[in-house]
Amino acid sequence: MTAGMNEKEMAQRAAAEIRDGSSVNLGIGMPTLVLDCIPPDRTVFFHTENGLLGMGGFAPQGSAHPDLVDAGKQPVTSIRGASFFPSDLSFAMLRGGHIDLAIMGAYQVSEKGDLANWTAPGMLPSVGGAMDIAAGVQRIIVLMSHTTKDGKPKIVRELSYPPTGFACVSLIITDLCVIEVTPAGLLLRELAAGVSAADVIKTTGAGLIVPEKP
Numbered sequence: 097m098t099a100g101m102n103e104k105e106m107a108q109r110a111a112a113e114i115r116d117g118s119s120v121n122l123g124i125g126m127p128t129l130v131l132d133c134i135p136p137d138r139t140v141f142f143h144t145e146n147g148l149l150g151m152g153g154f155a156p157q158g159s160a161h162p163d164l165v166d167a168g169k170q171p172v173t174s175i176r177g178a179s180f181f182p183s184d185l186s187f188a189m190l191r192g193g194h195i196d197l198a199i200m201g202a203y204q205v206s207e208k209g210d211l212a213n214w215t216a217p218g219m220l221p222s223v224g225g226a227m228d229i230a231a232g233v234q235r236i237i238v239l240m241s242h243t244t245k246d247g248k249p250k251i252v253r254e255l256s257y258p259p260t261g262f263a264c265v266s267l268i269i270t271d272l273c274v275i276e277v278t279p280a281g282l283l284l285r286e287l288a289a290g291v292s293a294a295d296v297i298k299t300t301g302a303g304l305i306v307p308e309k310p
Contacts, residue, residue: 099290100271108133109269110199110239119143121190121229123200123213124168127239128154130199131172141175143195145225147186150178167224190225191232198233200226202240202265204250204257207302209265209277211238212257230261242270242299249301251275251282272296281305 101109107129114120114134119141122128132153134140142151145167152173155161160171189195203219204212211230215221230236243249251268268275273296274286283305284296293306 099288099295101288102271103129104133105288106239106269106271109274110237113237113267114138114140114197116140118196119149119189119194121145121195121198121225121233122166123198123226123229123239124224125201127199127201128166128168128170130239139175143186143189144172145183145186145190145228147181147183148172148174148178149181149186149189150175152178187225187228190228193232193234195229195233197235197237198229199237199239200229202238202250204252204255205238205240205265205268205277206255207251207253207277207282209263210255211236211260211262211265212255213238213260214258216257226260230264235266236261236264237267237269238265239269242272242296247299249299252301253303272299275304278305283307 103126111130111133116138121143122130141149143149144151152175155171155173164172166172200213202211202213203216214223214226240250265277272288272291273284276283276285281303297304
């Protein structure tokens with residue numbers, strides 16, 4: 097058995113954090129997998145910056161509507177009671193604190209919950225709505241790999257990449273573990289199957305609070 101969670105399992109773990117009736121914004125990439133991880137008995141109003149509240153799962157192949165896409169231009173569906181509106185109103189929802197939760201990817205997260213996810217060395221800058229989300233959404237969960245492809249920590253003491261927002265991340269879900277950002281520091285809440293606390297400590301660039309049984 098391979099240690100750690102795969103992307104689908106990470107998305108399922110993030111979905112478990114969503115309360116019934118919540119409004120939720122999903123970042124581009126891995127966070128969009130959360131769309132198909134919501135139990136049928138739970139109602140979630142997924143929000144996208146291009147003007148939809150009530151986004152459903154991904155559109156089945158062959159039945160996509162050309163005008164029904166998410167912020168990353170992936171074809172999606174809509175749930176009953178969905179609302180469509182201009183992009184400026186969509187951003188007003190974000191900036192006004194009307195969205196309960198955002199699940200976003202990241203290049204780095206600091207021990208204080210600072211977020212860097214809009215550019216990194218060698219990457220094309222792509223701000224999108226990330227800064228509006230970081231500033232306005234009530235709670236942010238980051239969904240990302242624990243390290244870069246060359247093994248460098250993505251959870252660090254201080255950001256070395258351009259910041260998106262400061263002290264805005266509440267929870268970090270990686271392939272290795274679940275970490276909560278607390279006033280006292282980063283709390284190791286859960287370990288993925290086959291992963292030890294020592295594995296997480298070794299690959300984390302910031303201090304961790306490790307309970308006896310995370």
